[in-house]
Structure formats: C-alpha cells, structure tokens
Amino acid sequence: MRSLDTWINNKRSRETPVKKIEINDIRKERVDTPPPVKKSGRRENNVPIGNVGYVIENKGNGGVEPGGVYILLSADYDPQNEKVYLKFYDINREKIVLWYDVTGHRPYAYSKEDPEALRNHPEIIKLAEKIIDLRREKKHDTINDVEIEVTKIIVKDPLVIGGTRSSLREKITLWEADIKYYANYIFDMGFQVGGYYTLESADSIPKPLDIKDPPEIKKYIEKIDDPEIKRWIKILSMDIPNYKRIALDIEVYNPPGIMPQVEDPKYPIFMASLRGSDGLKKVIVHDLRNEIKEDKLKHDDFEIEIVKSEEELIKRVLEIVQEYPIVITFNGDKFDLPYIRKRGELLGIPNISGLIKLGRNDARVSWGIHIDLYELFKNISIKTYAFSNAYDIVSLDTVARALLGKGKVSMDKTFQEATMEEILKYSYVDAELTYELTEFNHNLVMRLVTMISRIANMTIDDVCRLSISNWIKNRLIYEHRRHNYLIPLPQEIAGKGGRKHLEPITKGKKYVGAIVIEPVPGIHFNVHVVDFASLYPSIMKEFNISYETVNCPHVRCRENKVPGSTTWICTQRKGLISEFVGAIRDVRVLVFKKLARDKGLPIEKRKFYEVAQGSLKVFINAMYGVIGAETFPFYYLPAAEAITLLGRYAITTSIEKAREKGLEVIYGDTDSLFIKNPDPQRLKEFMGEIEKKLRLKLEIDKIYRYVVLSNRKKNYFGVLTDGGIDVKGLLGKKSSTPPFIKNIFYEVLEILKGINSYEEFNQAKEKIQDIIVNAEKKLRAGEVPLEELAISVTLSKPLRAYTKTTPQHVKAARKLERVLGIEVQPGTIIRIIKTKDRDGAAPLELVKSIREVDTNKYVELLKSTLEQILEVLDIDLEKLRIDREYRSLDKFFNF
C-alpha cells in the first residue's frame, strides 16, 4: 500500500503529517456541550443527533474533526433535524463521522407553471405552511434544445414533494420530484461519493482534497486534453483504504424444521459470530443448555465468550460492532439485523431502534454503513460482469465455494441434536466466509463497491442494494444537473415521436436486435474470429446516440439518417448518454485497461486498476440495455433501435467487404465474423478499410485451431490455438442438463481437444463410440444414481403465476409443497427426474427407486445432447444402438 501521506497534495498536510493534526480547540469545546435539540426531536442516548457540523461523540462514531482526511461514502436525511447528513470514512481514526448540512439546503422540485399561477393553486395553498419559496429559474430543455423558465418549489421537508399520498407530486405535474433528497443534495453541492475531503472548521463545508496523482497515472493525465476524461482518471485512480470492518452472523435457537421469521421473532438468538478486519475472531454464545465446560473454552480458530442471557448477548454484540465503521452480513437486510432489533425490543434493550434502522427492505446502522453481501451478489451485473457467472445460486455456501474455494461447514443435525461445540464451529465459519468475501483478491469487493459509487456518484448503501439501471440513472441525473438541464419526464421523451422501422424477429419484442449469420456446417480449421470492440457502446459514442439527439428538433440534422430508416441523429449537440458512454469507454481503454496489464507495476496496483477497468466495463456493457428498457427513465425506442440498426449495418457491410476481398465468412453473431483460413495480408487490409469506412474498430478476438459448426445458430464448439476449448450454446453446457449426461458430454469434448487434423478424427471416433456405448449400458442397467439424473430447472415465478401451461418442474414443485410441505419461492431450483408415470416427471426428493426412472427418455436426452457435436463429425448414433440383450433387459425392468 502506498502511504497516504505521500500523495495527499495538501500543503498543510505535507508540512505536518496528516496523522498528527491536533484536534481543533473549537471542536473540543463544542463536543463537551451537547448541541441543542429541536423541540420536536426526541433524544435518546447514543443516538447521533446532528446539528451544525458535528455530532455527539459516542462509541464507534466520532465527530467531524477539522483537518481530518475523509472519504465520502454515504448520506441520509434526518427527519428530526430536517437536515441531510453525510457519512464520511475517517481514514486515520477508522471511523465513520457524520457531517450535518450547514448551508440550509432544502428539498425542491420544478413546475412549468409560473409562480403566480402556483400561488393560487389549491394544492399549493393547502401546503402553504410547508412551502418556503417559489423561485423562477432558467433551465435547458433538452428535448426542444431551448432555454426555458421553470419554477423551483422549495419546501421544508422531502415528504412535501413525494413519499406520501398527499405529497405534491401526486397532485400536480412536477419535474425532478422523484430523486431522493440526499441524492439531490450530493448533486447540488457537487460532492463526489468515494472522493477525499477535509474540513477546515467544524461548521464549514467539506472541501475536496487535491490528491496527488500516482506517478503511473501522471503520464496519462499529461497526454490527455479532454478535461472530462482527466476528471474521470483522477476520480477513479484515488486510493481506496482497507476499510475497518466486521462481519456478523447470528444463530437462532429454533425448533427443528421451523425457520426463524423476522415477522414473528419468537425464538431466541443464542449465538453471534464476529470476524473483524483487525483480526478479531469471536463467537459470543448464550449457553442455554449449560454444556460448555471451562476446559473446552479454548478454540484454535476463534475466541469464545460466554454470556448469561440473550439480552447480554445482544448488548455485547452491539457494543463490539459499534467499534467498526462498516458492518458486513450475508442477508442482514432481511434477517440478522431486523431479528436482532426485534429481539432487542422484546427484551427492552434501550435505544436499539436508534442503532439499527429498518427500512422497507433494508437495515442500516446509525454509527456506520451496513453492507449486505447477499443483496450485492444477487445483483445481476455483479454476478455476470464482475464475477462472470462463477456462481449461479446466491447463497453463502455457493458464492464462497466459487470465489474462495471453500464452503460452509456442513451440518445435517438440528441445533437440538448438535453439540454446542459443533454449532460454534458452524456459526463461526459463516462469519469468517462473509468477511473473506470482502477481503479476497486484495479487497476486491470493497474496492468494487467504492469504484461503482464513484462512477454512479451514489452512496455505498444504495450501490449495494440497487441495480445497474439505478446506478446509471443516478449518474445521468447528476450529469443533467451539472449541465443545468431540466430532466424530462419519461412521457415527454416517449412523446417526441419517431417510429420503429423493422419488425422484431421474435414475436412480443419491441424492436429488432442483431443479425446472426447462417453458419456453414462442418469442421473448419484455422478460423480467425474478428469482432467490433464493444460494438454497441462504440456506436453510441461515435454516432451520438442519446434520448435527446435521436430525432432531435433541428431541421438541418434531418439529413443525418440512420441507414435503412427515417430516424435522424443530431449534428449540433453532444448527447448526454453518448457523452457518458464515450468518456467511460475512453477512460477504460486508454488508461485503466493498460494499467491493469502493465507488468512494470506491482501486483497490488495492477489489481487496483483491474477493479477500475472492470467496474467501468459493467457500466459500458449495460448502457445499451437500459436505453431499450421501458423501466429506465431515459428510455427511447427509436434510440435503442438506432443502435441495433447501425449494428446490423456494420456487420452486413463487413460481410460484403470481406467477400469482396475473397475472405470466407462461415459464421458471425451480432458483432463478430468467423473467417476461415484467411490470408493474413488481406485480413489486415480488410480490417483497416472497415475501420476507415465505419469509424468502428475491428480486432482479432481469437483464433481457432478448428471450430465445429452445425446448422444451428449460437451453437458451436472450437479448440483455440492455445489448446483451450470454447463451448457455446450446446445442450451439454446448459445448467439444466443432468450431471451424468454433462459428464459424458465433457468426456467426449476432452477427446476432441487433442485433435489437429482430419485424420485424427477417425481415431477419436472409436474412443467416443466406446464412451457412448458404455453410458447407455449404464443407464439401461440402472447403475446411475438418481442424483446424477436430476434435471435442474429454476422456478422463476410464484407457483400460482403459472396459468398458461404447467411445465414439469412446476408440477414437481407443487408436489413438493403438497407432500413434503417444502416451501418453494421464485428462484428455487427444482430438481426433477423423468419418470414412467403419467406426469412424466417427479421431484428428486420423491423418487424412491431407480425402477421409476424413464430410462428411454434419458437415452434420448443423451442422444440429443451428443448429437449436437457428433452429427458434424459424421458419427451416427443409430449405429451405436445397443445389442438386443440390453433391450430385453430393459423390458424385464419394465414389467
């Protein structure tokens, strides 16, 4: 880690090292006298109550200290004091400090009525007491590209604008009325979440610290002219500290088979495990069966603390976690934290409601920040882009196995049956894994959420709980504010007009997507795959795609048509969305991707830049998707279609050009071309010409030693020049395929991997035949365990939502509920076995004997899975059919 002192470019800090700055006298004086409390506000002990610039000092929560070095991580609104407060991480004291607004900033929204009209409006009159001001303001109307005058309605509290049934936004048309107040505050004040700040005096506004650029970054900043890009480089290259944090996990003494419910917390908490970044490893236990003997108290892996009651346990846990600014849980939003609070309330623990704050779907802690890893890992962008689908089900066990290579301690006994010692171990490992998920790979997860906070300019709490479309929305709102643009209503964007030009290929879709080239079936050697480097984001950048620039109001732009449509694109103004994609794309490609691969840098730094470029990639990849999603506030169908139309144009133009040059295109999908055995010179020329013509860069993505194509699109496999194997779309790869068949599939692939020429295929055929004949024998002889035959299918809706058809997994799930009383929710993976009964399938749990299995179905499934690779290799499965004796054996089992 580089030392902070060396790169904080603050004069005062350099003269006197940061850590030694003395506490300002003013602050000391103030902290001794508690700040005045508003009459309406109730005061409880230990509850931080804000006033001007500082808070009451309590455990784990310090007041803002002038001269300190802070990172802005979060914010919230305090309704009692009617102020926004910011949560800063103090990097020296390793605490969260709260800073309450000192500017008198108030909530507001905009109306297009003039102030006079509004003053006479009955709804405004009704709320007159709570309205502070109606002020005329100039804003830029992005859709019509003109300056307009709007009225800023400034109010006393955010609920006047929105959040209740009687709020103003429910009564009259308002603009910018659904932005969270604390987010508004951050935008208006120009705060950068994840940025460094200091405070000059207790009641001043936090001032950005000018951070000295690391030497490797300097080179880039000097080279780049665009101030916008420079700003991005600076923000994203600032160091992220190893946050002091603690993982928490509780155990509830519930009867066998009954899950503890937050709504009805009737069973006691008897154990809590803690794992801190400072090395704390502790399990606190209320030994309700009195079985832990003094001599057993020692444990190699963690410290055991025995308490006499549940009340003592909760108090002790709260005492410890308050020492940590960041609390990590796995499912703490919906379980651990609300459960602790509710049990605490039942036991009459004072002030627990001030420490754990429950939202509708989340739980926050007053002295710091709570990160629920379950919510984070569930996030589809985190799952697919950041962790490339390394885990599929989101549970502590599966995520830890995938990312840490180790899982939970298995426990097949109930708490009643297990010894305390066993439960201790089990419980501790949960906290340990939870902590390690934030620490592995150089604190990747903590760095990732901070980096995303910076890009979205969104609080860490929100980043961990909201989806990518919210991250992007947040950043775009901020960009509107920076440009003084009024944010249009979704219906205004939709009302711009413009039309759809091509019917979607798939029924029920809103607009056309990409082109997939008809594959040439066969085995092809030496295939070069060229593709457009991030095609859709590049199109968005290069062709100025944004909701306001597609079908813009300028007459002279109407000539600038998207090929094959009447849609035109603005040539006068840069689109906001286009600008944002362009900037983060450039920053990623020109700076952070290079730094992440710079072998001259120490591994720690490279890992850091890897997180930066990876976070940027998450945003870049999602930009096209959100503009085509109706739920996105800047959704505009003609803009989404313009992107795909330009993509179609790029790929068709490239195919034509390639064929003109005598290059053989055998397949392609969306942004790629598979070129068979190309002449290197011609390939190079071709790529250059395309880039010149389309302003889109083509690159060689990979080279296959050989690739096997069938007549199916999105279905192929290939062996790369380095021996690696690519399997795309084939049945054998699908998560629903039974393990037994999957294994056979991969065994066959393993054989194909070594092949270099046509001749070698014939030898491989023999081996493959053996494998298949054996597999079928095993199946028919009933030698395959049921587990290996299970077909795993996700239940994606609640059971009652399947009204049109009843698929097999839904039938099975209903049976599970009826017969075993197992609760199934959306997201549950149902494992079914194909059976010979009327339904044709049953849940794995209810199949008792191998004799119920419909062997023929499995042979069929094996056949269709393997056929996808074998038909091209000219291996005829029918010829491999097993001798009559096995068929008769099968018959024997049937009767």
Place this chain on the structure above:
DNA sequence: AACTGTGGCTTGCTTG
C-alpha cells in the same frame, strides 16, 4: 370416447 399428429405457444437457458 380414446388416440395420434401437428403447430402455436410458454418456459427456461444461452449468446452477444
């Protein structure tokens, strides 16, 4: 009334 074949449709999973 029971069976068979067909095609449209639903569902889930993958590719880019």
Place this chain on the structure above:
DNA sequence: CAAGCAAGCCACAGTT
C-alpha cells in the same frame, strides 16, 4: 436488450 434453441404443454383436427 433481442435472437435463437430445446422441450413440453395444450388445443384442435382427424382418425379409429
């Protein structure tokens, strides 16, 4: 986000 695949459901028509 759309394109595309496999598998099964289900209504319907035609046959037995």
